[in-house]
Amino acid sequence: MKELEEIKDCLIEMKNLSSLMVDLAFSSVMYDSEDIADEVYILEEKMDELTLKVKKLALRAAKYEEDPEKLLSIIEMANINEQISDSAYEISDLVLRDVEPHPVIRKIMHDVDEEIGRVKVNKGSILIGNPLKQLKLPTKVGVRLIAIKRGCRYIYNPSKDETIEEGDILIAVGSGIDRLRELSNEKGEEGELIKEEE
Amino acid sequence: MEEFEEFEYQPKSVKELFIEMKNIVELMVDLAYTSILFGDKEIAEEVLDLEERMDLLNYHLMTHAVLAARNPKEAEQITSVLQMANSIEDISNAAGDLAKMVLEGIALHPVITEAIMESEEVIAKITVTQDSILVGKTLGDLKLASNTGVWIIAVKRGKRWIFAPDKNFKIKPDDVLIGRGTHTSVEHLKEIARGIIRVVGDERA
Numbered sequence: 001m002k003e004l005e006e007i008k009d010c011l012i013e014m015k016n017l018s019s020l021m022v023d024l025a026f027s028s029v030m031y032d033s034e035d036i037a038d039e040v041y042i043l044e045e046k047m048d049e050l051t052l053k054v055k056k057l058a059l060r061a062a063k064y065e066e067d068p069e070k071l072l073s074i075i076e077m078a079n080i081n082e083q084i085s086d087s088a089y090e091i092s093d094l095v096l097r098d099v100e101p102h103p104v105i106r107k108i109m110h111d112v113d114e115e116i117g118r119v120k121v122n123k124g125s126i127l128i129g130n131p132l133k134q135l136k137l138p139t140k141v142g143v144r145l146i147a148i149k150r151g152c153r154y155i156y157n158p159s160k161d162e163t164i165e166e167g168d169i170l171i172a173v174g175s176g177i178d179r180l181r182e183l184s185n186e187k188g189e190e191g192e193l194i195k196e197e198e
Numbered sequence: 199m200e201e202f203e204e205f206e207y208q209p210k211s212v213k214e215l216f217i218e219m220k221n222i223v224e225l226m227v228d229l230a231y232t233s234i235l236f237g238d239k240e241i242a243e244e245v246l247d248l249e250e251r252m253d254l255l256n257y258h259l260m261t262h263a264v265l266a267a268r269n270p271k272e273a274e275q276i277t278s279v280l281q282m283a284n285s286i287e288d289i290s291n292a293a294g295d296l297a298k299m300v301l302e303g304i305a306l307h308p309v310i311t312e313a314i315m316e317s318e319e320v321i322a323k324i325t326v327t328q329d330s331i332l333v334g335k336t337l338g339d340l341k342l343a344s345n346t347g348v349w350i351i352a353v354k355r356g357k358r359w360i361f362a363p364d365k366n367f368k369i370k371p372d373d374v375l376i377g378r379g380t381h382t383s384v385e386h387l388k389e390i391a392r393g394i395i396r397v398v399g400d401e402r403a
Contacts, residue, residue, distance in 0.1 A: 004309050011313035019227070019319065022289065026220070029282070070307040076299060077310055080292045084227070087288040094278050101278040104212055138383045142344025157318055176344045 003061035007074060010054045014081040017047055020156055021088035023146045023173055027116040028092040029105055035149075036171075037092035043156075047085040054078040117143075117177035121168045125185035133160035141183065142176030212266070212279065215259045219283065222248055222255070223290045225362050228351045228378050230296035232321045235314050237300060241352070244361055245297035252290040259283045321351070322384045324375040329393030338365030345398045346390070347383030352376040 021043050028036035058075050062068040094101050121127055127135060138144045148155040148162065149169040155162060164170070172180055181187075210218075226248050233241035263280055267273040299306065314321070326332050332340065343349050353360045353367070354374040360367065369375075375391070377384060389395040 008309045008313050008316070011310065012317045015231075015313060015317040016319075022227075025285075067305065070305045073299060073304050073306045073310060076295070076304065080295050083292040083295070084289050087285040087292070090285040090288070091282055094281060099274050099278060101282075102272075102275040104216070105278060105282060107213060136347075136382070138347025138380055139345070139386055142341070142347065144347065144380070174343065174347075175341075179344075 001061060001064055003057045003064075007054055007057050007061065010050050010057070011074070011077060011081075014047065014050050014054070014078065016157055017043055017050070018081045018084040018088070020146055021047070021085050022091075023116065024171075025088040025091040027118070027146075027171060028095045029101060030116055031118060032095055032101075032106070034095055037095040040089055040092040041096075044085050044089040047082055051078045051082040115175065115177045116146075116171070116173050117180065119170045119172060119177070119180050119184050120186055121164055121166060121170065121184040122186060123166055125164075125166075125183060127164045127184055128166050129163060131161050131163050132158060135164070137172075137180070138174070141174070141179045143172040143174035143180050145170055145172050147171040210258070212259060212262045215255050215262070216279075216283070219252060219255050219259070219286050221362075222252055223286050223293070225351065226252070226290050226293035227296075228321065228349075229361070230293040231314055232351065232376055233297050233300045234306065235311055235321055236323070237306070239301055240359060242297035242300040244352075244359065245293055246301075249290050249294040249297075252287055256283050256287045318380065319378055320381055320384055321376065321378050322388070323354075324348075324377050324384070324388050324391045326369055326371060326373045326375065326391045327393050328371040330371075330391050331393070331396055331398065332369045332391055333371050335369055336365060337363055337367045337369070340369075340398055342377075342387065342398070346379070346387045348377040348379035348387045350375050350377050 021040055024036050024040050024043070027033070028040060055075055055078060058071045058078075062071055065071060094105075132145070135141075145158055146156070147170075148158050148164070149171065150165060150167075170180065170184065174180075226245050229241050229248070230245050232238070233245060260280060260283065263276045263283075267276050337350060350363055351361075353363050353369075353376065355370065355372075375387075377387060379387070386395070390398060
């Protein structure tokens with residue numbers, strides 16, 4: 001059924017977006033970044049649209065379903081994801097308010113298991129020009145990219161075919177942020193390349 | 199469960215409380231999706247236990263925060279701590295609601311599990327065979343998150359569940375690891391667990 005396919009796509013997107021939003025919300029607070037907080041706001045609106053869309057689709061699908069009550073779980077699922085995204089928005093809203101957050105908040109973010117980092121890719125980095133599927137950052141470096149900032153545009157959840165360019169800012173989560181900083185040649189502008197592992 | 203009760207009498211610092219809350223909420227969301235994916239009530243119960251603990255942590259945090267303000271400026275700053283804590287708790291409630299879908303036996307539409315399996319980060323059961331190089335090593339040795347990109351959320355050993363295993367957790371044959379990661383990284387770890395790939399990451403493990 002067409003509706004179910006669409007519902008699935010929406011749910012996938014909602015799950016991806018809600019976890020992305022939580023990551024971005026925490027990172028907006030950590031970096032006191034209004035940019036990222038604004039993006040969370042935009043994503044929140046997108047999430048609202050998706051929620052409504054899923055609900056409408058579920059109602060339409062009910063006509064054809066043998067057991068329409070099962071569709072209730074879909075609506076519930078959409079609601080829960082929306083709830084998560086609302087909370088993410090409330091977190092990033094801390095940055096958008098004029099009140100300066102308590103210093104303890106930023107201190108905390110440095111101590112959690114997973115580190116969120118913003119890493120600039122400089123000239124000479126071996127990351128440049130390689131598609132993500134080739135770099136295998138999660139396996140080789142221990143970070144996953146939640147977004148790439150290119151100029152003033154964000155690429156959320158970059159796909160495997162996305163290629164890293166010079167000047168990109170990588171927003172990454174994981175335990176290998178320091179390693180990523182080395183690979184992106186964040187410190188040196190030139191030369192000193194780090195050999196790529198096989 | 200036992201260690202939760204102990205906590206009540208030993209409040210920690212605001213920072214420690216916060217870190218625990220953030221780590222717990224992430225674990226809860228992962229476990230909640232896992233419980234839905236596998237229709238597993240035991241995992242769902244664990245999510246609810248964690249939710250209770252979260253309430254307690256939030257309560258302690260609020261008490262601390264209220265005591266910490268010495269002047270209006272600090273009080274204003276502290277509202278940010280409270281807001282963040284409340285938002286984290288809201289997320290944990292959402293995770294609890296997900297788990298309740300499993301426990302209350304709401305008939306789940308198959309499209310839900312399909313969506314969870316096709317999202318970017320997947321959750322998978324990874325069974326460790328006797329021949330795998332993982333056997334006998336601790337999670338601290340293996341550094342699976344950096345070396346394979348898979349986070350171990352929980353482990354099932356026989357009938358027992360171990361949630362959020364720490365660095366000293368030693369993998370035994372037949373352990374079932376519940377891992378979160380991208381499709382490729384999870385498949386990679388599965389091969390290691392089956393004993394097909396004999397190295398973890400770039401170096402010999």
